[in-house]
Amino acid sequence: MEDEVRVPINGDADLVAARAEGRALAERLGFPRPDPVLIATAISEVARNIVVHVGRGEITLRPFEEPDRYGLVVIASDAGPGIRDIEAAVHDDYSGSGGLGLGLPGARRLMDDFRVVSGPDTGTTVTMTKWRFRDELARVREERRRG
Amino acid sequence: MSVAILRQGDYLIASIQSDLSDTEVVELRGELAELVGTYRARGIVVDVAALDVIDSFVARSLRAIVLTASLRGAETVIVGIQPDVAIAMVQFRLNLEPLRVALDLDAAISLLDRLTRGDAEDGG
């Protein structure tokens, strides 16, 4: 069972560490390619937002292992002024412009689950998850169940 | 050193050796902009094979390198994008115009030869 990893984000050098930790942990958990790179890329985007817009914050990498599936929850949190328009921040148009330049729409496309909670008093917390079925058969059964 | 920049004839070859911090990426931009002028380079190859992650910032910076070089008369080719990175960039929907890409250094040099020869023939 892998442990949680925390990466403090205080400057852009920390992004290098966050990317590396994220990728390494994803590989240890058994994510098939290209997932570790997708996860590291998403981490890079949200971690950079912390550096650029707030100055300091933290990335938490929380693995989870269940009988049928495994995954990684990435939590990027800061105590900054918050995102005014979350909807605009998280969506972009088809050509990729928009998203207020925060890279969140792209990060969202790389992960399976993506949530943003943000406010002037609470700072910003981005929680994104990527997960896989352990067993191809479990995946096929789930797809069938969903119809 | 995180980036090795060599000269090969009229071309500059920037070989990124490891994951770069944002500051290092900005430094690379500046250095290439300057060296293109210093050596009147006609082409730049940026080798990103050592990058495990190309995110929106790196993509923007690569675009900036291409545009700046172009303003100073040089073509730029990006080489060495890894398979997983390519998938990530596409899934992310990173805007990749006007990048020229090639698989590796040899392919890039051939491409630059063709592009710059073409320029010479057209007289510009």
Added chain:
Amino acid sequence: MDEQPDRSAADAEVDQDAASLLQELVAYLRDNRTELREEWARRISEAELLGVMSDEEIFSEATEVYDNYVDALETGSIETLQTYARELSERIIPRGVETHEVLGIVLLLRDVLARSLFAQYQDDLELLNRILDAYEPAANRIAVTVGVSFVEERERVIHDQQEAMRELSTPVLQLRERLLILPIIGVLDSARARQLTEQLLAAIRDNRATVVVIDITGVATIDRTVANHLVQTVEASRLMGASTILTGLSSEIAQTLVDLDVDLGMMKTVGDLQGGLEEAERLAGYRGGPAGDATGDVET
């Protein structure tokens, strides 16, 4: 509020009743093991089930199933039975035993035991009813357990076979230097599409390919997810310096792509494989087309 204690006392009494009945039942089934087992094996032959197995084998497995069955009745725990059922399935599936046969024999055992209970307790219908009340849910649970274990094991086997076939049937071939072809045959789902992308990109890198032909003549239909996957594969290939030609689109797939409003963007498509190969050779510089390498433009 006053009803509660009474009801739970009554329930407890019933449960105890059921428990002791079950014990009596289990004892009865063990005492009459030999005859009941033989009766069961006889009924199996009569119903012409398990034809692929010899009589000795049937008897031996029947013994095993019977004992596990009675144990499960006694303990209420189906885990041992589940494990046994899975192992049994592993043994008999390669022999060609089918689902209806497995369900058939389990139901036959249920019938044999029920009949025997009728015979034994026919003089006391009230007792018989209580015994059946205890027996039926347990027996049904057992039937379901065995049936489900078998079916799941079968699915696993089929799935493994498909995986093996998948590995064999998705080679990326080097046609000429710098020119790869990826013929796709059969059902294309998103797991397979992902695997193909990985294989293709690795092949582009390993073969220094500049042109790739993806042929989908052998693919009947695709959905939006897979279509998008294909597009992404083409775009990722371009980032590695290779241009892609998609060939062999059936009219159905062509219409699907249009209906789904899939952005084929810069992807070249050619109707038939032959035409696609010629175009590819031209692009790769084999037919007096652009020299040497592809232009490498992202937007070409």
